[in-house]
Amino acid sequence: MKRSFAVLLLLLAAPFLTAQSEPILVPEVSQSRVEVRQGFTGANLLLYGAVIAPRGAAEDYDIVVVLKGPAEPVRIREKERLAGIWMNAGASDFRSAPSFFAVASSQPVSEIVDERTAAIYELGTDFIQLSPSGQIDPEEQSRYASGLVELRRRQGLYKQDPQGVRISEGVLYQARIALPSNVTTGAYTAETFAIARGRVLASATARIEVEKVGLEGQVVVASQRWALFYGMGAIALSLAMGWLAGRVFARG
Amino acid sequence: MRGFHRLCHSANRYGMDVYLPIANLSVNGLFIVLLGGLTGILSGLFGVGGGFLTTPLLIFYGIPPTVAAASAATQVTGASVSGVLAHSRRNGVDYRMGTVMVGGGVIGALIGAVLFRLLQALGQIDVVINILYVLMLGSIGALMMREAIVALRPALLGKGGAPVRKRRHHPLVASLPYRWRFYASGLYISPLAPLILGMLVGILTMLMGVGGGFLLVPAMLYILGMSGNVVVGTSLYQILFVTMVTTMTHALTTKAVDIVLAALLLLGSVMGAQFGTQIALKARPEYLRLALAALVLVIALRMLYGLGVQPDEIYTVAPL
Secondary structure, rough: OOOHHHHHHHHHHHHHHHOOOEEEEEEEEOOEEEEEEEOOEEEEEEEEEEEEEOOOOOOOOOOEEEEEEEEEEEEEEEEEEOOOOOEEEEEEEEEEOOOEEEEEEEEOOOHOOOHHHHHOOOOOOOOOOOOOOOOOOOOHHHHHHHHHHHHHHHHOOOEEEOEEEEEEEOEEEEEEEEOOOOOOOEEEEEEEEEOOEEEEEEEEEEEEEEEEOOHHHHHHHHHHHHHHHHHHHHHHHHHHHHHHHHHHHHHH | OOOHHHHHHHHHHHEEEEEEEOOOOOHHHHHHHHHHHHHHHHHHHHOOOOOHHHHHHHHHHHOOOHHHHHHHHHHHHHHHHHHHHHHHOOOOOOOHHHHHHHHHHHHHHHHHHHHHHHHHOOOOHHHHHHHHHHHHHHHHHHHHHHHHHHHHHHHOOOOOOOOOOOOOOOHHHHOOOOOOOEEOOEEEEEHHHHHHHHHHHHHHHHHOOOOOOHHHHHHHHHHOOOOHHHHHHHHHHHHHHHHHHHHHHHHOOOOOOOOOHHHHHHHHOOOOOOHHHHHHHHHOHHHHHHHHHHHHHHHHHHHHHHOOOOOOOOOEEOOO
Protein backbone atom coordinates (compact mmCIF):
# COMPACT_ATOMS: atom_id res chain seq x y z
CA MET A 1 0.00 0.00 0.00
CA LYS A 2 2.74 2.35 1.03
CA ARG A 3 4.67 1.63 -2.15
CA SER A 4 1.66 2.12 -4.39
CA PHE A 5 1.30 5.46 -2.74
CA ALA A 6 4.91 6.22 -3.61
CA VAL A 7 4.20 5.37 -7.24
CA LEU A 8 1.28 7.76 -7.24
CA LEU A 9 3.41 10.45 -5.67
CA LEU A 10 6.11 9.97 -8.29
CA LEU A 11 3.53 10.15 -11.05
CA LEU A 12 2.30 13.46 -9.74
CA ALA A 13 5.80 14.77 -9.33
CA ALA A 14 6.88 13.46 -12.72
CA PRO A 15 6.72 16.67 -14.71
CA PHE A 16 9.12 18.30 -12.25
CA LEU A 17 11.52 15.39 -11.97
CA THR A 18 12.07 14.66 -15.61
CA ALA A 19 14.64 17.23 -16.41
CA GLN A 20 17.08 14.60 -17.69
CA SER A 21 16.72 12.84 -21.04
CA GLU A 22 16.17 9.30 -19.76
CA PRO A 23 12.72 8.10 -18.78
CA ILE A 24 12.02 7.08 -15.22
CA LEU A 25 10.87 3.54 -14.58
CA VAL A 26 9.01 2.74 -11.38
CA PRO A 27 8.43 -1.03 -11.08
CA GLU A 28 6.16 -2.72 -8.58
CA VAL A 29 5.27 -6.34 -7.84
CA SER A 30 1.91 -7.60 -6.59
CA GLN A 31 3.68 -9.68 -3.99
CA SER A 32 7.31 -9.51 -3.00
CA ARG A 33 7.00 -12.81 -1.16
CA VAL A 34 5.52 -15.99 -2.56
CA GLU A 35 4.72 -18.52 0.13
CA VAL A 36 4.82 -22.16 -0.84
CA ARG A 37 2.62 -24.04 1.58
CA GLN A 38 0.21 -26.99 1.50
CA GLY A 39 -2.12 -26.75 -1.48
CA PHE A 40 0.28 -24.52 -3.42
CA THR A 41 -0.53 -24.93 -7.10
CA GLY A 42 1.49 -22.02 -8.40
CA ALA A 43 1.19 -18.26 -8.15
CA ASN A 44 0.15 -15.50 -10.49
CA LEU A 45 2.52 -12.58 -10.27
CA LEU A 46 1.44 -9.14 -11.38
CA LEU A 47 4.38 -6.94 -12.29
CA TYR A 48 3.29 -3.39 -12.92
CA GLY A 49 4.52 0.15 -12.73
CA ALA A 50 4.92 3.37 -14.58
CA VAL A 51 7.30 4.68 -17.19
CA ILE A 52 7.64 8.44 -17.21
CA ALA A 53 9.00 10.16 -20.27
CA PRO A 54 11.40 13.06 -19.83
CA ARG A 55 9.98 16.51 -20.43
CA GLY A 56 9.45 17.29 -24.07
CA ALA A 57 10.03 13.75 -25.30
CA ALA A 58 6.64 12.32 -26.10
CA GLU A 59 7.85 8.84 -26.94
CA ASP A 60 6.11 5.50 -26.90
CA TYR A 61 8.08 2.97 -24.95
CA ASP A 62 8.08 -0.76 -25.23
CA ILE A 63 8.29 -2.61 -21.96
CA VAL A 64 10.01 -5.96 -21.45
CA VAL A 65 9.86 -7.76 -18.10
CA VAL A 66 12.32 -10.59 -17.36
CA LEU A 67 11.67 -12.74 -14.29
CA LYS A 68 14.55 -14.99 -13.28
CA GLY A 69 14.78 -17.67 -10.62
CA PRO A 70 17.95 -18.59 -8.72
CA ALA A 71 20.66 -19.95 -11.04
CA GLU A 72 22.48 -23.20 -10.43
CA PRO A 73 25.30 -25.11 -12.11
CA VAL A 74 23.96 -28.03 -14.17
CA ARG A 75 25.20 -30.85 -16.35
CA ILE A 76 23.17 -31.54 -19.47
CA ARG A 77 23.26 -34.99 -20.95
CA GLU A 78 22.29 -35.93 -24.45
CA LYS A 79 20.87 -39.32 -25.42
CA GLU A 80 21.94 -41.10 -28.55
CA ARG A 81 21.02 -44.41 -30.08
CA LEU A 82 23.90 -46.81 -29.47
CA ALA A 83 23.55 -50.48 -30.43
CA GLY A 84 19.79 -50.05 -30.67
CA ILE A 85 19.43 -48.55 -27.20
CA TRP A 86 18.88 -44.90 -26.33
CA MET A 87 21.44 -43.94 -23.73
CA ASN A 88 23.31 -40.88 -22.54
CA ALA A 89 26.24 -40.29 -24.87
CA GLY A 90 27.53 -36.77 -24.36
CA ALA A 91 27.40 -34.14 -21.64
CA SER A 92 28.03 -30.44 -21.27
CA ASP A 93 28.28 -28.29 -18.15
CA PHE A 94 26.79 -24.87 -17.59
CA ARG A 95 27.68 -22.78 -14.59
CA SER A 96 24.52 -20.73 -14.26
CA ALA A 97 21.25 -22.11 -15.54
CA PRO A 98 18.34 -20.13 -14.08
CA SER A 99 15.79 -22.44 -12.46
CA PHE A 100 13.04 -20.21 -13.83
CA PHE A 101 13.06 -17.74 -16.73
CA ALA A 102 10.08 -15.84 -18.09
CA VAL A 103 10.00 -12.93 -20.51
CA ALA A 104 6.92 -10.81 -21.09
CA SER A 105 6.95 -7.98 -23.60
CA SER A 106 4.54 -5.47 -25.10
CA GLN A 107 5.27 -6.83 -28.58
CA PRO A 108 7.60 -9.52 -29.96
CA VAL A 109 11.14 -8.82 -28.77
CA SER A 110 12.49 -9.20 -32.33
CA GLU A 111 10.44 -6.15 -33.30
CA ILE A 112 11.65 -4.08 -30.35
CA VAL A 113 15.41 -4.60 -30.44
CA ASP A 114 18.05 -6.23 -32.60
CA GLU A 115 19.58 -9.58 -31.67
CA ARG A 116 22.69 -8.05 -30.17
CA THR A 117 20.76 -5.93 -27.71
CA ALA A 118 18.46 -8.84 -26.90
CA ALA A 119 21.49 -10.98 -26.13
CA ILE A 120 23.06 -8.33 -23.89
CA TYR A 121 19.94 -7.92 -21.76
CA GLU A 122 18.79 -11.58 -22.03
CA LEU A 123 15.49 -10.57 -23.60
CA GLY A 124 14.24 -14.04 -24.55
CA THR A 125 14.70 -17.74 -23.89
CA ASP A 126 17.13 -17.91 -26.83
CA PHE A 127 19.41 -15.40 -25.11
CA ILE A 128 19.82 -16.87 -21.63
CA GLN A 129 23.43 -16.57 -20.51
CA LEU A 130 24.18 -20.05 -19.27
CA SER A 131 27.95 -19.61 -18.84
CA PRO A 132 29.17 -22.84 -20.42
CA SER A 133 32.22 -24.33 -18.79
CA GLY A 134 34.74 -26.76 -20.21
CA GLN A 135 36.24 -26.87 -23.66
CA ILE A 136 33.73 -27.84 -26.30
CA ASP A 137 33.06 -26.18 -29.61
CA PRO A 138 30.45 -23.37 -29.71
CA GLU A 139 28.16 -25.18 -32.10
CA GLU A 140 27.88 -28.16 -29.77
CA GLN A 141 27.42 -25.82 -26.81
CA SER A 142 24.48 -24.09 -28.43
CA ARG A 143 22.91 -27.45 -29.24
CA TYR A 144 23.07 -28.43 -25.56
CA ALA A 145 21.82 -25.00 -24.51
CA SER A 146 18.79 -25.21 -26.79
CA GLY A 147 18.17 -28.74 -25.49
CA LEU A 148 18.03 -27.36 -21.95
CA VAL A 149 15.75 -24.48 -22.94
CA GLU A 150 13.40 -26.79 -24.80
CA LEU A 151 13.24 -29.22 -21.86
CA ARG A 152 12.50 -26.51 -19.31
CA ARG A 153 10.04 -24.84 -21.67
CA ARG A 154 8.02 -28.05 -21.70
CA GLN A 155 8.20 -28.18 -17.92
CA GLY A 156 6.73 -24.67 -17.83
CA LEU A 157 9.88 -23.24 -16.27
CA TYR A 158 11.14 -21.23 -19.26
CA LYS A 159 8.67 -19.17 -21.23
CA GLN A 160 8.14 -16.03 -23.19
CA ASP A 161 4.97 -14.14 -23.90
CA PRO A 162 5.26 -11.55 -26.69
CA GLN A 163 1.89 -10.06 -25.70
CA GLY A 164 2.48 -10.33 -21.97
CA VAL A 165 2.79 -6.63 -21.19
CA ARG A 166 -0.10 -4.21 -21.49
CA ILE A 167 0.63 -0.51 -21.61
CA SER A 168 -2.12 1.97 -20.92
CA GLU A 169 -1.91 5.67 -21.77
CA GLY A 170 1.77 5.18 -22.58
CA VAL A 171 2.52 5.45 -18.87
CA LEU A 172 1.23 2.52 -16.88
CA TYR A 173 2.23 -1.00 -17.72
CA GLN A 174 1.33 -4.38 -16.33
CA ALA A 175 2.56 -7.91 -16.92
CA ARG A 176 1.25 -11.19 -15.58
CA ILE A 177 3.64 -14.08 -15.12
CA ALA A 178 2.45 -17.42 -13.76
CA LEU A 179 4.79 -19.35 -11.47
CA PRO A 180 4.05 -23.10 -11.77
CA SER A 181 3.97 -25.28 -8.66
CA ASN A 182 7.30 -26.92 -9.53
CA VAL A 183 9.36 -23.74 -9.10
CA THR A 184 12.57 -23.74 -7.11
CA THR A 185 12.51 -21.63 -3.98
CA GLY A 186 14.92 -18.76 -3.49
CA ALA A 187 15.49 -15.17 -4.56
CA TYR A 188 13.87 -14.18 -7.87
CA THR A 189 14.64 -10.97 -9.72
CA ALA A 190 12.24 -9.13 -11.98
CA GLU A 191 14.00 -6.77 -14.36
CA THR A 192 11.94 -4.26 -16.27
CA PHE A 193 13.28 -2.51 -19.38
CA ALA A 194 11.87 0.57 -21.09
CA ILE A 195 12.91 0.45 -24.74
CA ALA A 196 12.46 2.90 -27.59
CA ARG A 197 14.11 3.15 -31.00
CA GLY A 198 15.84 -0.16 -30.38
CA ARG A 199 17.67 1.15 -27.34
CA VAL A 200 17.22 0.25 -23.71
CA LEU A 201 16.59 3.63 -22.09
CA ALA A 202 15.86 2.64 -18.53
CA SER A 203 15.83 -0.45 -16.42
CA ALA A 204 14.84 -1.29 -12.89
CA THR A 205 14.94 -4.40 -10.75
CA ALA A 206 12.53 -5.76 -8.17
CA ARG A 207 13.12 -8.77 -5.95
CA ILE A 208 10.69 -11.54 -5.15
CA GLU A 209 11.32 -14.08 -2.45
CA VAL A 210 9.85 -17.54 -3.03
CA GLU A 211 9.98 -19.64 0.10
CA LYS A 212 8.48 -22.67 1.70
CA VAL A 213 6.63 -21.87 4.90
CA GLY A 214 4.53 -23.68 7.47
CA LEU A 215 4.63 -27.45 7.65
CA GLU A 216 6.09 -27.71 4.12
CA GLY A 217 9.02 -25.49 5.12
CA GLN A 218 9.58 -27.50 8.28
CA VAL A 219 9.58 -30.78 6.35
CA VAL A 220 12.35 -29.48 4.10
CA VAL A 221 14.39 -28.18 7.03
CA ALA A 222 13.93 -31.47 8.89
CA SER A 223 15.00 -33.57 5.91
CA GLN A 224 18.15 -31.50 5.51
CA ARG A 225 19.21 -30.82 9.11
CA TRP A 226 17.87 -33.79 11.03
CA ALA A 227 18.17 -36.42 8.33
CA LEU A 228 18.49 -39.28 10.84
CA PHE A 229 15.33 -38.34 12.74
CA TYR A 230 13.53 -37.56 9.50
CA GLY A 231 14.36 -41.05 8.18
CA MET A 232 13.27 -42.60 11.48
CA GLY A 233 10.06 -40.60 11.31
CA ALA A 234 9.32 -41.82 7.78
CA ILE A 235 9.93 -45.44 8.83
CA ALA A 236 7.82 -45.03 11.99
CA LEU A 237 4.99 -43.54 9.94
CA SER A 238 5.00 -46.42 7.46
CA LEU A 239 5.17 -49.04 10.22
CA ALA A 240 2.37 -47.39 12.18
CA MET A 241 0.09 -47.09 9.17
CA GLY A 242 0.75 -50.68 8.09
CA TRP A 243 0.18 -52.01 11.59
CA LEU A 244 -2.98 -49.96 12.05
CA ALA A 245 -4.47 -51.20 8.79
CA GLY A 246 -3.60 -54.76 9.78
CA ARG A 247 -5.42 -54.35 13.11
CA VAL A 248 -8.48 -52.74 11.59
CA PHE A 249 -8.85 -55.41 8.92
CA ALA A 250 -8.14 -58.31 11.28
CA ARG A 251 -11.07 -57.23 13.44
CA GLY A 252 -13.38 -56.72 10.46
CA MET B 1 2.75 -41.96 -21.80
CA ARG B 2 1.89 -38.40 -22.81
CA GLY B 3 -1.79 -39.35 -22.61
CA PHE B 4 -1.32 -40.80 -19.15
CA HIS B 5 0.43 -37.66 -18.05
CA ARG B 6 -2.37 -35.47 -19.35
CA LEU B 7 -4.93 -37.67 -17.60
CA CYS B 8 -3.15 -37.25 -14.26
CA HIS B 9 -3.04 -33.50 -14.59
CA SER B 10 -6.57 -33.02 -15.86
CA ALA B 11 -7.76 -34.73 -12.67
CA ASN B 12 -6.14 -31.88 -10.79
CA ARG B 13 -8.92 -29.57 -11.86
CA TYR B 14 -11.20 -31.28 -9.39
CA GLY B 15 -9.29 -30.15 -6.33
CA MET B 16 -7.36 -32.67 -4.23
CA ASP B 17 -4.15 -30.77 -4.86
CA VAL B 18 -1.41 -31.73 -2.50
CA TYR B 19 1.96 -30.00 -2.50
CA LEU B 20 4.93 -32.33 -2.09
CA PRO B 21 7.66 -30.41 -0.24
CA ILE B 22 10.66 -32.54 -1.27
CA ALA B 23 9.54 -33.38 -4.81
CA ASN B 24 8.80 -29.65 -5.21
CA LEU B 25 5.50 -29.82 -7.04
CA SER B 26 1.80 -30.26 -6.45
CA VAL B 27 0.04 -33.47 -7.39
CA ASN B 28 -3.45 -34.91 -7.35
CA GLY B 29 -3.68 -36.56 -3.92
CA LEU B 30 -6.47 -38.96 -4.88
CA PHE B 31 -4.48 -40.27 -7.84
CA ILE B 32 -1.45 -41.01 -5.63
CA VAL B 33 -3.64 -42.80 -3.07
CA LEU B 34 -5.15 -44.98 -5.83
CA LEU B 35 -1.69 -45.76 -7.19
CA GLY B 36 -0.67 -46.82 -3.68
CA GLY B 37 -3.81 -48.98 -3.46
CA LEU B 38 -2.96 -50.78 -6.68
CA THR B 39 0.56 -51.64 -5.54
CA GLY B 40 -0.81 -52.63 -2.13
CA ILE B 41 -3.10 -55.22 -3.74
CA LEU B 42 -0.13 -56.65 -5.68
CA SER B 43 1.87 -56.71 -2.47
CA GLY B 44 -0.70 -58.69 -0.52
CA LEU B 45 -1.50 -60.94 -3.47
CA PHE B 46 1.94 -61.95 -4.67
CA GLY B 47 4.34 -60.90 -1.93
CA VAL B 48 6.03 -58.46 -4.28
CA GLY B 49 6.47 -54.93 -3.02
CA GLY B 50 4.95 -53.34 -6.07
CA GLY B 51 7.83 -50.89 -6.28
CA PHE B 52 8.48 -52.02 -9.84
CA LEU B 53 5.13 -50.47 -10.68
CA THR B 54 5.09 -47.43 -8.33
CA THR B 55 8.50 -46.02 -9.21
CA PRO B 56 8.03 -45.86 -13.02
CA LEU B 57 4.47 -44.50 -12.69
CA LEU B 58 5.59 -41.76 -10.28
CA ILE B 59 8.37 -40.80 -12.72
CA PHE B 60 5.88 -40.64 -15.61
CA TYR B 61 3.77 -38.36 -13.41
CA GLY B 62 6.67 -35.91 -13.24
CA ILE B 63 8.17 -36.68 -9.83
CA PRO B 64 12.00 -36.61 -9.86
CA PRO B 65 13.35 -40.20 -10.20
CA THR B 66 15.37 -40.17 -6.97
CA VAL B 67 12.40 -38.87 -4.94
CA ALA B 68 10.16 -41.48 -6.58
CA ALA B 69 12.52 -44.35 -5.74
CA ALA B 70 13.18 -43.18 -2.17
CA SER B 71 9.53 -42.56 -1.31
CA ALA B 72 8.40 -45.78 -2.98
CA ALA B 73 10.80 -47.65 -0.67
CA THR B 74 9.07 -46.03 2.35
CA GLN B 75 5.68 -47.03 0.98
CA VAL B 76 6.76 -50.63 0.44
CA THR B 77 7.71 -50.79 4.15
CA GLY B 78 4.13 -49.96 5.13
CA ALA B 79 2.59 -52.32 2.60
CA SER B 80 4.84 -55.15 3.79
CA VAL B 81 4.16 -54.68 7.51
CA SER B 82 0.44 -55.24 7.09
CA GLY B 83 1.20 -58.11 4.71
CA VAL B 84 3.63 -59.70 7.18
CA LEU B 85 1.05 -59.37 9.97
CA ALA B 86 -1.62 -60.98 7.82
CA HIS B 87 0.66 -63.85 6.78
CA SER B 88 2.10 -64.42 10.27
CA ARG B 89 -1.40 -64.97 11.62
CA ARG B 90 -1.57 -68.11 9.49
CA ASN B 91 2.07 -69.12 10.21
CA GLY B 92 3.16 -68.09 6.74
CA VAL B 93 6.51 -66.58 7.74
CA ASP B 94 9.80 -68.46 8.21
CA TYR B 95 11.45 -65.99 10.58
CA ARG B 96 14.77 -67.82 10.66
CA MET B 97 15.09 -67.87 6.86
CA GLY B 98 13.82 -64.28 6.66
CA THR B 99 16.35 -62.98 9.16
CA VAL B 100 19.26 -64.58 7.31
CA MET B 101 18.06 -62.94 4.10
CA VAL B 102 17.67 -59.58 5.84
CA GLY B 103 21.32 -59.80 6.91
CA GLY B 104 22.32 -60.35 3.28
CA GLY B 105 19.94 -57.61 2.18
CA VAL B 106 21.54 -54.98 4.40
CA ILE B 107 25.00 -55.81 3.03
CA GLY B 108 23.55 -55.69 -0.49
CA ALA B 109 21.86 -52.32 0.09
CA LEU B 110 25.18 -50.78 1.11
CA ILE B 111 26.95 -52.24 -1.96
CA GLY B 112 24.03 -50.97 -4.04
CA ALA B 113 24.44 -47.44 -2.65
CA VAL B 114 28.08 -47.36 -3.79
CA LEU B 115 27.17 -48.70 -7.25
CA PHE B 116 24.37 -46.11 -7.50
CA ARG B 117 26.80 -43.25 -6.88
CA LEU B 118 29.26 -44.62 -9.41
CA LEU B 119 26.70 -45.09 -12.18
CA GLN B 120 25.14 -41.70 -11.43
CA ALA B 121 28.51 -40.02 -11.88
CA LEU B 122 28.91 -41.79 -15.22
CA GLY B 123 25.42 -40.67 -16.28
CA GLN B 124 24.36 -44.23 -17.05
CA ILE B 125 22.18 -45.03 -14.04
CA ASP B 126 18.90 -44.78 -15.99
CA VAL B 127 19.89 -47.04 -18.85
CA VAL B 128 21.45 -49.59 -16.46
CA ILE B 129 18.25 -49.63 -14.40
CA ASN B 130 16.15 -50.13 -17.52
CA ILE B 131 18.34 -52.93 -18.88
CA LEU B 132 18.30 -54.62 -15.46
CA TYR B 133 14.51 -54.38 -15.41
CA VAL B 134 14.19 -55.93 -18.87
CA LEU B 135 16.63 -58.76 -18.13
CA MET B 136 15.27 -59.58 -14.67
CA LEU B 137 11.58 -59.25 -15.39
CA GLY B 138 11.90 -60.91 -18.78
CA SER B 139 13.73 -64.01 -17.61
CA ILE B 140 11.77 -64.41 -14.36
CA GLY B 141 8.47 -63.77 -16.09
CA ALA B 142 9.24 -66.38 -18.75
CA LEU B 143 10.33 -68.93 -16.12
CA MET B 144 7.23 -68.38 -14.03
CA MET B 145 4.98 -68.48 -17.04
CA ARG B 146 6.37 -71.86 -18.08
CA GLU B 147 5.98 -73.29 -14.57
CA ALA B 148 2.44 -71.98 -14.23
CA ILE B 149 1.37 -73.39 -17.59
CA VAL B 150 2.93 -76.78 -16.82
CA ALA B 151 1.11 -76.86 -13.48
CA LEU B 152 -2.18 -75.79 -15.01
CA ARG B 153 -2.15 -78.01 -18.11
CA PRO B 154 -3.88 -81.02 -16.54
CA ALA B 155 -6.59 -78.82 -15.03
CA LEU B 156 -7.13 -77.04 -18.32
CA LEU B 157 -7.35 -80.29 -20.28
CA GLY B 158 -9.87 -81.61 -17.77
CA LYS B 159 -7.77 -84.61 -16.79
CA GLY B 160 -7.20 -85.90 -13.29
CA GLY B 161 -4.45 -84.57 -11.03
CA ALA B 162 -1.03 -84.80 -12.66
CA PRO B 163 1.81 -86.24 -10.62
CA VAL B 164 3.07 -83.40 -8.42
CA ARG B 165 6.70 -82.64 -9.21
CA LYS B 166 8.84 -83.25 -6.16
CA ARG B 167 10.09 -79.98 -4.72
CA ARG B 168 13.89 -79.78 -4.88
CA HIS B 169 16.38 -77.05 -4.37
CA HIS B 170 19.06 -76.22 -6.90
CA PRO B 171 22.14 -78.55 -6.84
CA LEU B 172 24.37 -75.53 -6.22
CA VAL B 173 22.50 -74.82 -2.97
CA ALA B 174 23.07 -78.37 -1.80
CA SER B 175 26.83 -78.06 -2.33
CA LEU B 176 27.22 -75.18 0.18
CA PRO B 177 28.65 -76.03 3.63
CA TYR B 178 27.26 -75.54 7.23
CA ARG B 179 23.68 -76.71 6.93
CA TRP B 180 20.93 -75.31 9.14
CA ARG B 181 17.44 -76.57 9.69
CA PHE B 182 14.69 -74.24 8.50
CA TYR B 183 11.60 -75.99 9.88
CA ALA B 184 8.92 -73.65 8.54
CA SER B 185 10.35 -73.93 5.03
CA GLY B 186 10.91 -77.65 5.31
CA LEU B 187 14.59 -77.28 4.39
CA TYR B 188 17.98 -78.43 5.61
CA ILE B 189 20.38 -76.16 3.69
CA SER B 190 23.33 -73.87 4.19
CA PRO B 191 22.38 -70.35 5.40
CA LEU B 192 24.87 -69.02 2.83
CA ALA B 193 22.30 -69.62 0.08
CA PRO B 194 19.60 -67.29 1.48
CA LEU B 195 22.32 -64.84 2.60
CA ILE B 196 23.68 -64.48 -0.95
CA LEU B 197 20.16 -64.32 -2.34
CA GLY B 198 19.26 -61.59 0.16
CA MET B 199 22.40 -59.68 -0.77
CA LEU B 200 21.59 -59.71 -4.50
CA VAL B 201 18.08 -58.49 -3.76
CA GLY B 202 19.49 -55.76 -1.48
CA ILE B 203 21.66 -54.46 -4.33
CA LEU B 204 18.63 -54.35 -6.63
CA THR B 205 16.52 -52.60 -3.97
CA MET B 206 18.96 -49.75 -3.80
CA LEU B 207 19.61 -49.57 -7.56
CA MET B 208 16.10 -49.99 -8.90
CA GLY B 209 14.00 -48.60 -6.05
CA VAL B 210 12.08 -51.82 -5.82
CA GLY B 211 11.51 -54.25 -2.95
CA GLY B 212 12.85 -57.13 -5.02
CA GLY B 213 9.90 -59.41 -4.27
CA PHE B 214 9.45 -60.28 -7.93
CA LEU B 215 12.97 -61.73 -7.85
CA LEU B 216 12.80 -63.13 -4.33
CA VAL B 217 9.56 -65.11 -4.64
CA PRO B 218 10.60 -67.20 -7.68
CA ALA B 219 14.14 -67.61 -6.32
CA MET B 220 12.79 -68.92 -3.02
CA LEU B 221 10.53 -71.34 -4.86
CA TYR B 222 12.83 -72.57 -7.61
CA ILE B 223 16.37 -72.09 -6.28
CA LEU B 224 15.98 -72.64 -2.53
CA GLY B 225 13.00 -74.94 -2.96
CA MET B 226 11.08 -73.48 -0.02
CA SER B 227 7.63 -74.71 0.85
CA GLY B 228 5.06 -72.65 -1.05
CA ASN B 229 2.95 -71.57 1.90
CA VAL B 230 5.76 -69.59 3.57
CA VAL B 231 7.25 -68.02 0.44
CA VAL B 232 5.06 -64.92 0.25
CA GLY B 233 5.15 -64.15 3.98
CA THR B 234 8.92 -64.64 4.24
CA SER B 235 9.53 -62.53 1.15
CA LEU B 236 7.46 -59.70 2.69
CA TYR B 237 9.40 -60.08 5.94
CA GLN B 238 12.71 -59.63 4.09
CA ILE B 239 11.35 -56.69 2.06
CA LEU B 240 10.06 -55.02 5.25
CA PHE B 241 13.51 -54.77 6.78
CA VAL B 242 15.49 -54.10 3.63
CA THR B 243 13.19 -51.21 2.61
CA MET B 244 13.59 -49.75 6.11
CA VAL B 245 17.36 -49.74 5.59
CA THR B 246 16.90 -48.30 2.09
CA THR B 247 14.66 -45.49 3.38
CA MET B 248 17.26 -44.63 5.99
CA THR B 249 20.10 -44.70 3.44
CA HIS B 250 18.13 -42.35 1.17
CA ALA B 251 17.23 -40.04 4.09
CA LEU B 252 20.90 -39.74 5.03
CA THR B 253 22.50 -39.56 1.56
CA THR B 254 20.15 -38.37 -1.21
CA LYS B 255 17.71 -36.63 1.22
CA ALA B 256 15.01 -37.49 -1.29
CA VAL B 257 12.40 -39.14 0.96
CA ASP B 258 9.20 -37.10 0.54
CA ILE B 259 7.18 -37.88 3.65
CA VAL B 260 3.99 -36.36 2.22
CA LEU B 261 4.26 -38.45 -0.95
CA ALA B 262 5.05 -41.56 1.12
CA ALA B 263 2.05 -40.91 3.42
CA LEU B 264 -0.34 -40.65 0.44
CA LEU B 265 1.04 -43.84 -1.14
CA LEU B 266 0.86 -45.58 2.24
CA LEU B 267 -2.76 -44.61 2.78
CA GLY B 268 -3.71 -46.53 -0.36
CA SER B 269 -1.28 -49.39 -0.10
CA VAL B 270 -1.91 -50.51 3.50
CA MET B 271 -5.56 -50.95 2.64
CA GLY B 272 -4.78 -52.51 -0.74
CA ALA B 273 -2.41 -54.99 0.91
CA GLN B 274 -5.22 -56.29 3.14
CA PHE B 275 -7.49 -56.84 0.16
CA GLY B 276 -4.65 -58.53 -1.70
CA THR B 277 -4.09 -60.94 1.20
CA GLN B 278 -7.80 -61.78 1.32
CA ILE B 279 -7.79 -62.61 -2.39
CA ALA B 280 -4.56 -64.61 -2.04
CA LEU B 281 -6.21 -66.86 0.57
CA LYS B 282 -9.12 -67.67 -1.74
CA ALA B 283 -7.52 -67.91 -5.18
CA ARG B 284 -5.60 -70.94 -6.43
CA PRO B 285 -1.82 -70.36 -6.27
CA GLU B 286 -1.30 -71.65 -9.86
CA TYR B 287 -3.60 -68.97 -11.24
CA LEU B 288 -1.97 -66.33 -9.06
CA ARG B 289 1.45 -67.29 -10.40
CA LEU B 290 0.15 -67.22 -13.97
CA ALA B 291 -1.25 -63.72 -13.40
CA LEU B 292 1.99 -62.47 -11.83
CA ALA B 293 4.00 -63.99 -14.69
CA ALA B 294 1.81 -62.21 -17.24
CA LEU B 295 2.12 -58.87 -15.41
CA VAL B 296 5.89 -59.18 -15.10
CA LEU B 297 6.24 -60.05 -18.80
CA VAL B 298 4.07 -57.12 -19.88
CA ILE B 299 6.19 -54.68 -17.90
CA ALA B 300 9.40 -56.22 -19.25
CA LEU B 301 8.16 -55.84 -22.84
CA ARG B 302 7.06 -52.25 -22.20
CA MET B 303 10.53 -51.39 -20.89
CA LEU B 304 12.27 -53.18 -23.76
CA TYR B 305 10.17 -51.12 -26.16
CA GLY B 306 11.12 -47.99 -24.19
CA LEU B 307 14.84 -48.74 -24.64
CA GLY B 308 14.60 -48.93 -28.42
CA VAL B 309 12.18 -46.09 -29.09
CA GLN B 310 13.34 -42.51 -29.23
CA PRO B 311 12.55 -40.99 -25.81
CA ASP B 312 10.41 -37.86 -25.41
CA GLU B 313 13.33 -36.04 -23.88
CA ILE B 314 16.73 -36.39 -25.52
CA TYR B 315 18.26 -34.04 -22.96
CA THR B 316 18.31 -34.44 -19.21
CA VAL B 317 19.47 -31.97 -16.58
CA ALA B 318 21.35 -32.93 -13.45
CA PRO B 319 22.51 -30.44 -10.80
CA LEU B 320 26.27 -30.26 -10.36
